[in-house]
Amino acid sequence: MQRMSYPEIREELEIIWENAKPHMAPKCRCCRECNSVNCRRVESERAKTAERNYRKLQQIKIITDTLYDGGDGSEIDSSIELFGKIFRAPVSSAPFGNVKNFNPNTRFQSDYFFNKALIDGVSDAGCLGWTGDTLDAPGESVYEGPLRAIAERNGLGIPAIKAWNKEEMQKKIILADKAGCIAIANDIDCVGLPYLSVNGKGKVYPKTPEAIKDIFSITKTPYILKGIMSAKGAEKALESGASGIVVSNHAGNVLDQALATVEVLEEIKRVIGNEMVIFVDGGVRHGEDVFKMLALGADAVMIGRTYIIAAEGGEARGVELYSQKICWELQNAMRMTGCRTLKDITKDKIFITREF
Numbered sequence: 001m002q003r004m005s006y007p008e009i010r011e012e013l014e015i016i017w018e019n020a021k022p023h024m025a026p027k028c029r030c031c032r033e034c035n036s037v038n039c040r041r042v043e044s045e046r047a048k049t050a051e052r053n054y055r056k057l058q059q060i061k062i063i064t065d066t067l068y069d070g071g072d073g074s075e076i077d078s079s080i081e082l083f084g085k086i087f088r089a090p091v092s093s094a095p096f097g098n099v100k101n102f103n104p105n106t107r108f109q110s111d112y113f114f115n116k117a118l119i120d121g122v123s124d125a126g127c128l129g130w131t132g133d134t135l136d137a138p139g140e141s142v143y144e145g146p147l148r149a150i151a152e153r154n155g156l157g158i159p160a161i162k163a164w165n166k167e168e169m170q171k172k173i174i175l176a177d178k179a180g181c182i183a184i185a186n187d188i189d190c191v192g193l194p195y196l197s198v199n200g201k202g203k204v205y206p207k208t209p210e211a212i213k214d215i216f217s218i219t220k221t222p223y224i225l226k227g228i229m230s231a232k233g234a235e236k237a238l239e240s241g242a243s244g245i246v247v248s249n250h251a252g253n254v255l256d257q258a259l260a261t262v263e264v265l266e267e268i269k270r271v272i273g274n275e276m277v278i279f280v281d282g283g284v285r286h287g288e289d290v291f292k293m294l295a296l297g298a299d300a301v302m303i304g305r306t307y308i309i310a311a312e313g314g315e316a317r318g319v320e321l322y323s324q325k326i327c328w329e330l331q332n333a334m335r336m337t338g339c340r341t342l343k344d345i346t347k348d349k350i351f352i353t354r355e356f
């Protein structure tokens, strides 16, 4: 894509947001600021966790200081190495399973095309993409189509497998390995999804760290547990042999009245140190939010809902532009705080307000 200025990117994203509206209706209104307040995706009376993710993050501010030697201004480096690959910024699109289910008016024919837009868009921007998993849609596997999109980008993507039984999970791990994925995830918190719980149609259930280690023993690919919300949970993830975790509450879809991800992040980092890669998601909407999450200990960040809007409104180009916007904002926040590399983003660069 031709290099565009930040105002140009924002202008085009406004059009993309408008274009997305018919495809996101009726569950999502494509609000300018996606804060879950008006959100009917999670029924309004049960959107408290998602809203808290966003609100808590906004209660943290960034402390600027531009009195430093900034060279010729081109020295900001937001790149990161993850699982042996270099990315332009620690920003990734989150996994989503079964687009026709959550977006009845989606522009995409199948989960393959939806995820192709996501994976191609983030990859074109130099970022990372994840794919999801759930009960299969009629006539297609919502896991395998998206895996094909990852394989077509030389394995640059991470599929998140649901907490099925051992046999089903291992089948999916083998498929991920065939696609050459750089890492494989398991969204362990999916056990709270109403349509997947043991009482519903699906069969997902909690497992011990030993059981998880046993399931993943068939692969040499690093694995990540998504849905960690406490230091204790992070310690168990470490016991399970995971190389990484995602501090996540599944966009608030698995439990109302949960803590915000940003509230538990620092304690998790304190306990885990550098033993595992720490991803975090929940209410991240701007590059400045990425900066705050990094200051509190995250290595990388995932963004959910707004990437769906970017894909529905502008396919791969929308996703690429949205990624460019986030990267620009992150790099600008780094410039404004004297952070030349991600390592310089430390807690003293942020201010936690009294409301937090």
Ligand SMILES: Cc1cc2nc3c(=O)[nH]c(=O)nc-3n(C[C@H](O)[C@H](O)[C@H](O)COP(=O)(O)O)c2cc1C
Pocket: 050, 053, 094, 095, 096, 097, 098, 102, 131, 132, 133, 134, 160, 187, 226, 248, 249, 250, 251, 281, 282, 283, 284, 302, 303, 304, 305, 306
């Ligand atoms: C419509 C929708 C579908 C989702 N499907 C999955 C999924 O299949 N697997 C998964 O691990 N997480 C899934 N998630 C959770 C996201 O991956 C991510 O954790 C969350 O959206 C991040 O919060 P945010 O939307 O506030 O950025 C889904 C979220 C949404 C909104």
